[in-house]
Amino acid sequence: MFIQTETTPNPEVLKFLPGREVAGEGSHDFRTMEEAQASPLAADLFDIEGVERVFFGPDFVTVGKGPHHAWPHLKAPVLAAIMDHFTSGRPLFTGEAAAAGQDEAEPVYEGEVAQIVTEIKELLDSRIRPAVAQDGGDIVFSRFEADTGVVWLHMKGACAGCPSSTATLKAGVENMLKHYVPEVTRVEQTL
Structure with a gap:
Protein backbone atom coordinates (compact mmCIF):
# COMPACT_ATOMS: atom_id res chain seq x y z
CA MET A 1 0.00 0.00 0.00
CA ALA A 99 -24.36 5.39 11.12
CA ALA A 100 -24.24 8.57 13.16
CA GLY A 101 -22.97 11.78 11.64
CA GLN A 102 -21.10 14.27 13.78
CA ASP A 103 -22.79 17.38 12.48
CA GLU A 104 -25.56 18.92 14.51
CA ALA A 105 -29.05 18.95 13.06
CA GLU A 106 -29.59 22.17 11.14
CA PRO A 107 -32.69 24.33 11.47
CA VAL A 108 -35.69 23.68 9.24
CA TYR A 109 -36.26 26.37 6.63
CA GLU A 110 -39.49 27.09 4.78
CA GLY A 111 -40.62 29.05 1.73
CA GLU A 112 -38.27 31.62 0.24
CA VAL A 113 -35.66 31.08 2.96
CA ALA A 114 -35.56 27.35 2.12
CA GLN A 115 -34.82 28.26 -1.51
CA ILE A 116 -32.00 30.61 -0.44
CA VAL A 117 -30.50 27.89 1.76
CA THR A 118 -30.70 25.42 -1.14
CA GLU A 119 -28.79 27.88 -3.36
CA ILE A 120 -26.15 28.39 -0.67
CA LYS A 121 -25.68 24.64 -0.20
CA GLU A 122 -25.48 24.03 -3.96
CA LEU A 123 -22.72 26.62 -4.29
CA LEU A 124 -20.88 25.15 -1.34
CA ASP A 125 -21.13 21.61 -2.74
CA SER A 126 -20.30 22.43 -6.36
CA ARG A 127 -17.68 25.16 -6.14
CA ILE A 128 -16.30 25.62 -2.63
CA ARG A 129 -16.07 22.23 -0.90
CA PRO A 130 -14.11 20.54 -3.75
CA ALA A 131 -11.48 23.29 -3.63
CA VAL A 132 -11.24 23.16 0.15
CA ALA A 133 -10.96 19.34 0.07
CA GLN A 134 -7.84 19.70 -2.09
CA ASP A 135 -6.27 21.45 0.91
CA GLY A 136 -7.34 18.71 3.32
CA GLY A 137 -10.41 20.33 4.81
CA ASP A 138 -14.11 20.88 4.49
CA ILE A 139 -16.62 23.69 4.91
CA VAL A 140 -20.07 22.65 6.05
CA PHE A 141 -23.24 24.72 6.15
CA SER A 142 -24.39 25.39 9.70
CA ARG A 143 -27.24 27.91 9.42
CA PHE A 144 -28.59 30.98 7.63
CA GLU A 145 -30.05 33.96 9.46
CA ALA A 146 -32.63 35.35 7.04
CA ASP A 147 -33.18 38.57 9.02
CA THR A 148 -29.48 39.56 8.88
CA GLY A 149 -28.32 37.67 5.78
CA VAL A 150 -25.51 35.98 7.73
CA VAL A 151 -24.41 32.49 6.68
CA TRP A 152 -22.70 30.44 9.38
CA LEU A 153 -20.24 27.79 8.21
CA HIS A 154 -18.24 25.18 10.09
CA MET A 155 -14.62 24.75 8.95
CA LYS A 156 -13.18 21.28 9.43
CA GLY A 157 -9.93 19.42 8.93
CA ALA A 158 -6.96 21.47 7.77
CA CYS A 159 -9.19 24.55 7.54
CA ALA A 160 -9.91 24.60 11.25
CA GLY A 161 -7.28 26.78 12.86
CA CYS A 162 -5.47 27.47 9.61
CA PRO A 163 -3.78 30.89 9.50
CA SER A 164 -5.31 31.55 6.07
CA SER A 165 -8.82 30.30 6.92
CA THR A 166 -10.16 33.77 7.68
CA ALA A 167 -8.94 35.03 4.31
CA THR A 168 -10.46 31.98 2.59
CA LEU A 169 -13.75 32.50 4.38
CA LYS A 170 -14.00 36.25 3.79
CA ALA A 171 -12.26 36.83 0.46
CA GLY A 172 -13.27 33.60 -1.23
CA VAL A 173 -16.42 32.08 0.22
CA GLU A 174 -18.15 35.27 1.32
CA ASN A 175 -17.53 37.05 -1.99
CA MET A 176 -18.80 34.09 -4.02
CA LEU A 177 -21.93 33.62 -1.92
CA LYS A 178 -22.73 37.35 -1.97
CA HIS A 179 -22.26 37.41 -5.74
CA TYR A 180 -24.56 34.47 -6.51
CA VAL A 181 -27.01 34.81 -3.61
CA PRO A 182 -27.80 38.51 -3.08
CA GLU A 183 -29.58 37.81 0.21
CA VAL A 184 -26.24 36.88 1.79
CA THR A 185 -24.64 39.86 3.51
CA ARG A 186 -21.85 38.17 5.48
CA VAL A 187 -20.25 34.78 6.18
CA GLU A 188 -19.11 33.79 9.67
CA GLN A 189 -17.41 30.73 11.10
CA THR A 190 -18.96 28.59 13.82
CA LEU A 191 -16.65 27.23 16.45
Missing part, protein backbone atom coordinates in the same frame (compact mmCIF):
# COMPACT_ATOMS: atom_id res chain seq x y z
CA PHE A 2 1.33 3.43 -0.97
CA ILE A 3 0.10 6.50 0.92
CA GLN A 4 0.75 9.90 -0.59
CA THR A 5 1.38 12.85 1.70
CA GLU A 6 0.58 16.45 0.85
CA THR A 7 1.18 19.68 2.69
CA THR A 8 -1.76 21.97 3.40
CA PRO A 9 -1.95 25.74 3.84
CA ASN A 10 -2.00 25.02 7.58
CA PRO A 11 1.60 24.21 8.63
CA GLU A 12 0.32 22.17 11.58
CA VAL A 13 -1.66 19.79 9.33
CA LEU A 14 -0.64 17.18 6.74
CA LYS A 15 -2.96 15.44 4.30
CA PHE A 16 -2.59 11.68 3.80
CA LEU A 17 -4.06 9.97 0.71
CA PRO A 18 -4.30 6.19 1.16
CA GLY A 19 -5.46 5.62 -2.43
CA ARG A 20 -8.91 4.42 -1.39
CA GLU A 21 -12.18 5.73 -0.02
CA VAL A 22 -11.98 6.95 3.57
CA ALA A 23 -15.25 8.64 4.64
CA GLY A 24 -17.05 8.40 1.29
CA GLU A 25 -19.34 11.36 0.74
CA GLY A 26 -19.20 12.59 4.32
CA SER A 27 -16.51 13.99 6.54
CA HIS A 28 -15.71 13.50 10.19
CA ASP A 29 -13.71 15.82 12.43
CA PHE A 30 -12.17 14.57 15.69
CA ARG A 31 -10.86 17.25 18.03
CA THR A 32 -10.36 15.17 21.17
CA MET A 33 -9.39 11.64 22.17
CA GLU A 34 -12.94 11.19 23.48
CA GLU A 35 -14.45 12.00 20.06
CA ALA A 36 -11.89 9.71 18.43
CA GLN A 37 -13.19 6.67 20.32
CA ALA A 38 -15.89 6.38 17.63
CA SER A 39 -13.20 5.34 15.13
CA PRO A 40 -10.39 2.82 15.58
CA LEU A 41 -8.23 4.76 13.10
CA ALA A 42 -8.83 8.12 14.78
CA ALA A 43 -8.11 6.57 18.20
CA ASP A 44 -4.86 5.03 16.90
CA LEU A 45 -3.79 8.39 15.49
CA PHE A 46 -4.56 10.20 18.74
CA ASP A 47 -2.39 7.63 20.55
CA ILE A 48 0.62 9.13 18.74
CA GLU A 49 2.20 11.80 20.91
CA GLY A 50 1.75 15.21 19.29
CA VAL A 51 -1.42 14.43 17.30
CA GLU A 52 -4.12 16.92 18.27
CA ARG A 53 -6.73 16.61 15.51
CA VAL A 54 -7.87 14.04 12.95
CA PHE A 55 -10.18 14.61 10.00
CA PHE A 56 -11.57 12.09 7.54
CA GLY A 57 -12.48 13.39 4.09
CA PRO A 58 -13.92 11.43 1.17
CA ASP A 59 -10.57 9.92 0.17
CA PHE A 60 -8.07 11.42 2.59
CA VAL A 61 -7.10 11.77 6.24
CA THR A 62 -5.72 15.01 7.61
CA VAL A 63 -3.80 15.00 10.84
CA GLY A 64 -3.10 18.07 12.95
CA LYS A 65 -0.17 18.28 15.31
CA GLY A 66 0.73 20.51 18.22
CA PRO A 67 3.08 23.45 17.63
CA HIS A 68 5.86 21.84 19.71
CA HIS A 69 6.04 18.70 17.60
CA ALA A 70 7.79 18.33 14.24
CA TRP A 71 6.48 16.52 11.17
CA PRO A 72 9.77 14.70 10.55
CA HIS A 73 9.18 12.86 13.86
CA LEU A 74 5.41 12.37 13.48
CA LYS A 75 5.05 11.48 9.81
CA ALA A 76 6.32 7.87 9.99
CA PRO A 77 4.11 6.82 12.94
CA VAL A 78 1.08 8.46 11.32
CA LEU A 79 1.76 6.68 8.01
CA ALA A 80 2.18 3.38 9.88
CA ALA A 81 -1.13 3.82 11.76
CA ILE A 82 -3.01 4.61 8.54
CA MET A 83 -1.41 1.72 6.67
CA ASP A 84 -2.05 -0.72 9.53
CA HIS A 85 -5.68 0.33 9.70
CA PHE A 86 -6.43 -0.09 6.00
CA THR A 87 -4.49 -3.33 5.58
CA SER A 88 -6.19 -4.86 8.65
CA GLY A 89 -9.67 -4.49 7.15
CA ARG A 90 -11.06 -2.96 10.35
CA PRO A 91 -14.07 -0.68 9.92
CA LEU A 92 -13.55 3.08 10.01
CA PHE A 93 -16.16 3.42 12.78
CA THR A 94 -17.32 1.23 15.62
CA GLY A 95 -20.94 0.18 16.12
CA GLU A 96 -23.45 3.02 16.22
CA ALA A 97 -20.82 5.58 15.26
CA ALA A 98 -20.81 4.22 11.71
Whole structure:
Protein backbone atom coordinates (compact mmCIF):
# COMPACT_ATOMS: atom_id res chain seq x y z
CA MET A 1 0.00 0.00 0.00
CA PHE A 2 1.33 3.43 -0.97
CA ILE A 3 0.10 6.50 0.92
CA GLN A 4 0.75 9.90 -0.59
CA THR A 5 1.38 12.85 1.70
CA GLU A 6 0.58 16.45 0.85
CA THR A 7 1.18 19.68 2.69
CA THR A 8 -1.76 21.97 3.40
CA PRO A 9 -1.95 25.74 3.84
CA ASN A 10 -2.00 25.02 7.58
CA PRO A 11 1.60 24.21 8.63
CA GLU A 12 0.32 22.17 11.58
CA VAL A 13 -1.66 19.79 9.33
CA LEU A 14 -0.64 17.18 6.74
CA LYS A 15 -2.96 15.44 4.30
CA PHE A 16 -2.59 11.68 3.80
CA LEU A 17 -4.06 9.97 0.71
CA PRO A 18 -4.30 6.19 1.16
CA GLY A 19 -5.46 5.62 -2.43
CA ARG A 20 -8.91 4.42 -1.39
CA GLU A 21 -12.18 5.73 -0.02
CA VAL A 22 -11.98 6.95 3.57
CA ALA A 23 -15.25 8.64 4.64
CA GLY A 24 -17.05 8.40 1.29
CA GLU A 25 -19.34 11.36 0.74
CA GLY A 26 -19.20 12.59 4.32
CA SER A 27 -16.51 13.99 6.54
CA HIS A 28 -15.71 13.50 10.19
CA ASP A 29 -13.71 15.82 12.43
CA PHE A 30 -12.17 14.57 15.69
CA ARG A 31 -10.86 17.25 18.03
CA THR A 32 -10.36 15.17 21.17
CA MET A 33 -9.39 11.64 22.17
CA GLU A 34 -12.94 11.19 23.48
CA GLU A 35 -14.45 12.00 20.06
CA ALA A 36 -11.89 9.71 18.43
CA GLN A 37 -13.19 6.67 20.32
CA ALA A 38 -15.89 6.38 17.63
CA SER A 39 -13.20 5.34 15.13
CA PRO A 40 -10.39 2.82 15.58
CA LEU A 41 -8.23 4.76 13.10
CA ALA A 42 -8.83 8.12 14.78
CA ALA A 43 -8.11 6.57 18.20
CA ASP A 44 -4.86 5.03 16.90
CA LEU A 45 -3.79 8.39 15.49
CA PHE A 46 -4.56 10.20 18.74
CA ASP A 47 -2.39 7.63 20.55
CA ILE A 48 0.62 9.13 18.74
CA GLU A 49 2.20 11.80 20.91
CA GLY A 50 1.75 15.21 19.29
CA VAL A 51 -1.42 14.43 17.30
CA GLU A 52 -4.12 16.92 18.27
CA ARG A 53 -6.73 16.61 15.51
CA VAL A 54 -7.87 14.04 12.95
CA PHE A 55 -10.18 14.61 10.00
CA PHE A 56 -11.57 12.09 7.54
CA GLY A 57 -12.48 13.39 4.09
CA PRO A 58 -13.92 11.43 1.17
CA ASP A 59 -10.57 9.92 0.17
CA PHE A 60 -8.07 11.42 2.59
CA VAL A 61 -7.10 11.77 6.24
CA THR A 62 -5.72 15.01 7.61
CA VAL A 63 -3.80 15.00 10.84
CA GLY A 64 -3.10 18.07 12.95
CA LYS A 65 -0.17 18.28 15.31
CA GLY A 66 0.73 20.51 18.22
CA PRO A 67 3.08 23.45 17.63
CA HIS A 68 5.86 21.84 19.71
CA HIS A 69 6.04 18.70 17.60
CA ALA A 70 7.79 18.33 14.24
CA TRP A 71 6.48 16.52 11.17
CA PRO A 72 9.77 14.70 10.55
CA HIS A 73 9.18 12.86 13.86
CA LEU A 74 5.41 12.37 13.48
CA LYS A 75 5.05 11.48 9.81
CA ALA A 76 6.32 7.87 9.99
CA PRO A 77 4.11 6.82 12.94
CA VAL A 78 1.08 8.46 11.32
CA LEU A 79 1.76 6.68 8.01
CA ALA A 80 2.18 3.38 9.88
CA ALA A 81 -1.13 3.82 11.76
CA ILE A 82 -3.01 4.61 8.54
CA MET A 83 -1.41 1.72 6.67
CA ASP A 84 -2.05 -0.72 9.53
CA HIS A 85 -5.68 0.33 9.70
CA PHE A 86 -6.43 -0.09 6.00
CA THR A 87 -4.49 -3.33 5.58
CA SER A 88 -6.19 -4.86 8.65
CA GLY A 89 -9.67 -4.49 7.15
CA ARG A 90 -11.06 -2.96 10.35
CA PRO A 91 -14.07 -0.68 9.92
CA LEU A 92 -13.55 3.08 10.01
CA PHE A 93 -16.16 3.42 12.78
CA THR A 94 -17.32 1.23 15.62
CA GLY A 95 -20.94 0.18 16.12
CA GLU A 96 -23.45 3.02 16.22
CA ALA A 97 -20.82 5.58 15.26
CA ALA A 98 -20.81 4.22 11.71
CA ALA A 99 -24.36 5.39 11.12
CA ALA A 100 -24.24 8.57 13.16
CA GLY A 101 -22.97 11.78 11.64
CA GLN A 102 -21.10 14.27 13.78
CA ASP A 103 -22.79 17.38 12.48
CA GLU A 104 -25.56 18.92 14.51
CA ALA A 105 -29.05 18.95 13.06
CA GLU A 106 -29.59 22.17 11.14
CA PRO A 107 -32.69 24.33 11.47
CA VAL A 108 -35.69 23.68 9.24
CA TYR A 109 -36.26 26.37 6.63
CA GLU A 110 -39.49 27.09 4.78
CA GLY A 111 -40.62 29.05 1.73
CA GLU A 112 -38.27 31.62 0.24
CA VAL A 113 -35.66 31.08 2.96
CA ALA A 114 -35.56 27.35 2.12
CA GLN A 115 -34.82 28.26 -1.51
CA ILE A 116 -32.00 30.61 -0.44
CA VAL A 117 -30.50 27.89 1.76
CA THR A 118 -30.70 25.42 -1.14
CA GLU A 119 -28.79 27.88 -3.36
CA ILE A 120 -26.15 28.39 -0.67
CA LYS A 121 -25.68 24.64 -0.20
CA GLU A 122 -25.48 24.03 -3.96
CA LEU A 123 -22.72 26.62 -4.29
CA LEU A 124 -20.88 25.15 -1.34
CA ASP A 125 -21.13 21.61 -2.74
CA SER A 126 -20.30 22.43 -6.36
CA ARG A 127 -17.68 25.16 -6.14
CA ILE A 128 -16.30 25.62 -2.63
CA ARG A 129 -16.07 22.23 -0.90
CA PRO A 130 -14.11 20.54 -3.75
CA ALA A 131 -11.48 23.29 -3.63
CA VAL A 132 -11.24 23.16 0.15
CA ALA A 133 -10.96 19.34 0.07
CA GLN A 134 -7.84 19.70 -2.09
CA ASP A 135 -6.27 21.45 0.91
CA GLY A 136 -7.34 18.71 3.32
CA GLY A 137 -10.41 20.33 4.81
CA ASP A 138 -14.11 20.88 4.49
CA ILE A 139 -16.62 23.69 4.91
CA VAL A 140 -20.07 22.65 6.05
CA PHE A 141 -23.24 24.72 6.15
CA SER A 142 -24.39 25.39 9.70
CA ARG A 143 -27.24 27.91 9.42
CA PHE A 144 -28.59 30.98 7.63
CA GLU A 145 -30.05 33.96 9.46
CA ALA A 146 -32.63 35.35 7.04
CA ASP A 147 -33.18 38.57 9.02
CA THR A 148 -29.48 39.56 8.88
CA GLY A 149 -28.32 37.67 5.78
CA VAL A 150 -25.51 35.98 7.73
CA VAL A 151 -24.41 32.49 6.68
CA TRP A 152 -22.70 30.44 9.38
CA LEU A 153 -20.24 27.79 8.21
CA HIS A 154 -18.24 25.18 10.09
CA MET A 155 -14.62 24.75 8.95
CA LYS A 156 -13.18 21.28 9.43
CA GLY A 157 -9.93 19.42 8.93
CA ALA A 158 -6.96 21.47 7.77
CA CYS A 159 -9.19 24.55 7.54
CA ALA A 160 -9.91 24.60 11.25
CA GLY A 161 -7.28 26.78 12.86
CA CYS A 162 -5.47 27.47 9.61
CA PRO A 163 -3.78 30.89 9.50
CA SER A 164 -5.31 31.55 6.07
CA SER A 165 -8.82 30.30 6.92
CA THR A 166 -10.16 33.77 7.68
CA ALA A 167 -8.94 35.03 4.31
CA THR A 168 -10.46 31.98 2.59
CA LEU A 169 -13.75 32.50 4.38
CA LYS A 170 -14.00 36.25 3.79
CA ALA A 171 -12.26 36.83 0.46
CA GLY A 172 -13.27 33.60 -1.23
CA VAL A 173 -16.42 32.08 0.22
CA GLU A 174 -18.15 35.27 1.32
CA ASN A 175 -17.53 37.05 -1.99
CA MET A 176 -18.80 34.09 -4.02
CA LEU A 177 -21.93 33.62 -1.92
CA LYS A 178 -22.73 37.35 -1.97
CA HIS A 179 -22.26 37.41 -5.74
CA TYR A 180 -24.56 34.47 -6.51
CA VAL A 181 -27.01 34.81 -3.61
CA PRO A 182 -27.80 38.51 -3.08
CA GLU A 183 -29.58 37.81 0.21
CA VAL A 184 -26.24 36.88 1.79
CA THR A 185 -24.64 39.86 3.51
CA ARG A 186 -21.85 38.17 5.48
CA VAL A 187 -20.25 34.78 6.18
CA GLU A 188 -19.11 33.79 9.67
CA GLN A 189 -17.41 30.73 11.10
CA THR A 190 -18.96 28.59 13.82
CA LEU A 191 -16.65 27.23 16.45
